[in-house]
Amino acid sequence: MGCCQSQNSDSKANRAARWRSTGIVALRDAKLKTFPDEVFELERSVRTLDLTRNKLVEIPMEISKLINMQRLVLAENLIQRLPINLGKLQSLKVMTLDGNRISSLPDECKTSFGQLVRLERLSISENILTSLPETIGSLRNLLLLNVSKNKLKSLPESIGSCFSLEELQANDNIVEDLPASVCNLIHLKSLCLDNNHISQIPPNLLKDCKALQNISLHNNPITMDQFQQMEGFQDFEARRKKKFDKQIDSNVMIGSKGLDEGVDLR
Structure with missing residues (x-):
């Protein structure tokens, strides 16, 4: 069990390091119901966030931490409303919510x-x-x-x-x-x-x-x-x-x- 937990931690750490390096967080078709917490920990590093075709119901207020994000792609989810602080993403150039x-x-x-x-x-x-x-x-x-x-x-x-x-x-x-x-x-x-x-x-x-x-x-x-x-x-x-x-x-x-x-x- 300990070995599996260690491998899982390493995998998450590697993924977060890759996201930080490229600025691209892409988790299409990942069956997500909530935003991964580690995305918000990247804060200024995120340039593109693509969570197309998941099962997301809402966008958390923490989205405002991603102040350098330029592309937000959340197509084909179950989102019912947008957070009131969305306007803080003033670097955003592309937003897809189809x-x-x-x-x-x-x-x-x-x-x-x-x-x-x-x-x-x-x-x-x-x-x-x-x-x-x-x-x-x-x-x-x-x-x-x-x-x-x-x-x-x-x-x-x-x-x-x-x-x-x-x-x-x-x-x-x-x-x-x-x-x-x-x-x-x-x-x-x-x-x-x-x-x-x-x-x-x-x-x-x-x-x-x-x-x-x-x-x-x-x-x-x-x-x-x-x-x-x-x-x-x-x-x-x-x-x-x-x-x-x-x-x-x-x-x-x-x-x-x-x-x-x-x-x-x-």
């Missing part, structure tokens, strides 16, 4: 979600979010936001303050309309809103979002005629075709709807 049971994001004043000011990629699809906090507008470096497959009825007006945003995915929700502020997203290239309840989009969207190359609105009430009559449609169509031509020139494989990308609204 496939959990999260119903809301922290919005408290001093420790809000909006304090993750270096965040560049946020993916929280396949959860049960009913709204996004207004503080999300503080994420000025955000390039990708994926909130598909939730229960969102709307997007906050503050989304227009995510000035760096290039890709917004909000497929498979119950969104009825978009805030006018999305027209402020001058770097937006792709807007995906399939399977919602959208009957119209802000009239200046195509005119103001001059980087936009793809809009996907399949299975929404909005009609093709409405879309084509919007100011800026011709310029948008030219950008879309240019992107498609580049894909052909590069021999990139595309799906059967490639020619209709961003245009077929049925």
